[in-house]
Amino acid sequence: xxxxxxxxxxxxxxxxxxxxxxxxxxxxxxxxxxxxxxxxxxxxxxxxxxxxxxxxxxxxxxxxxxxxxxxxxxxxxxxxxxxxxxxxxxxxxxxxxxxxxxxxxxxxxxxxxxxxxxxxxxxxxxxxxxxxxxxxxxxxxxxxxxxxxxxxxxxxxxxxxxxxxxxxxxx
Numbered sequence: 001x002x003x004x005x006x007x008x009x010x011x012x013x014x015x016x017x018x019x020x021x022x023x024x025x026x027x028x029x030x031x032x033x034x035x036x037x038x039x040x041x042x043x044x045x046x047x048x049x050x051x052x053x054x055x056x057x058x059x060x061x062x063x064x065x066x067x068x069x070x071x072x073x074x075x076x077x078x079x080x081x082x083x084x085x086x087x088x089x090x091x092x093x094x095x096x097x098x099x100x101x102x103x104x105x106x107x108x109x110x111x112x113x114x115x116x117x118x119x120x121x122x123x124x125x126x127x128x129x130x131x132x133x134x135x136x137x138x139x140x141x142x143x144x145x146x147x148x149x150x151x152x153x154x155x156x157x158x159x160x161x162x163x164x165x166x167x168x169x170x171x
Contacts, residue, residue, distance in 0.1 A: 003071035003133040008064060015143060016061025023054040026154045033161045040164070042107055045096035046157040049089055049114065053150045056085045057143055060121075064136075075129035078139060082122050089114060110149055117146035 030037055030047050037043040063077040093111040097103045124138025 001133045002131075003074070003128065003136075005064065005067070005069065005074075008136055011140060012061040012064045015140075016058050016065070019054050019057035019061065022151070022154075023051065023058065026050055026054065029154070029158055033158075033165075036161045036164050037157070040160070041096050041099040042104055043157055043160060045092045045107065045111075046153045046160075048092045049111070050150050050153045050157065052085060052088050053114065053146060056081055057146070057150075060139075060143070071128050071131060071133060075125040075135070078125040078128075079122055082118050082125070086115065086118050089118070110153065114146060114149045117142045117149065120145070 030051070037047050060078055060081050063081070064074055069077075089111060093108065096107060120142030121139045122142075124135040124140075124142060127135025127138065129135075
């Protein structure tokens with residue numbers, strides 16, 4: 001199957017637009033609770049990875065939509081952005097696990113799940129680089145699966161902050 005960027009236009013436009021909108025909403029929600037997020041390592045990890053993940057989805061979609069690129073160029077761009085996200089995710093979870101007196105295994109497993117989504121995308125990008133546009137299906141599946149981790153991570157962040165606020169109010 002050959003690479004036809006026009007065939008993927010609507011998909012990447014929709015996903016990129018959704019990621020941009022969610023990034024803005026999450027950023028505002030985090031800004032309203034900045035003190036609580038800054039003071040809690042798990043909250044900082046979630047905030048960092050959710051914002052990085054959503055922003056990176058937008059960037060990947062924008063790169064795919066850039067006109068006049070070969071499949072190899074798109075694949076290489078995707079791989080480079082994904083490696084950057086993986087580095088940020090790794091450093092963030094490493095910091096969160098080291099700083100915590102009792103490491104949160106759920107935080108670690110959610111991060112591993114996010115990594116799996118990114119690796120799925122990378123494998124798809126490698127298939128695309130080899131000239132088979134079906135690799136974009138793996139990119140799309142990995143990207144959509146990562147939304148589960150990003151949106152639920154944002155929700156867990158907001159709920160965690162609210163619990164802390166309630167505990168402070170009653171304590």
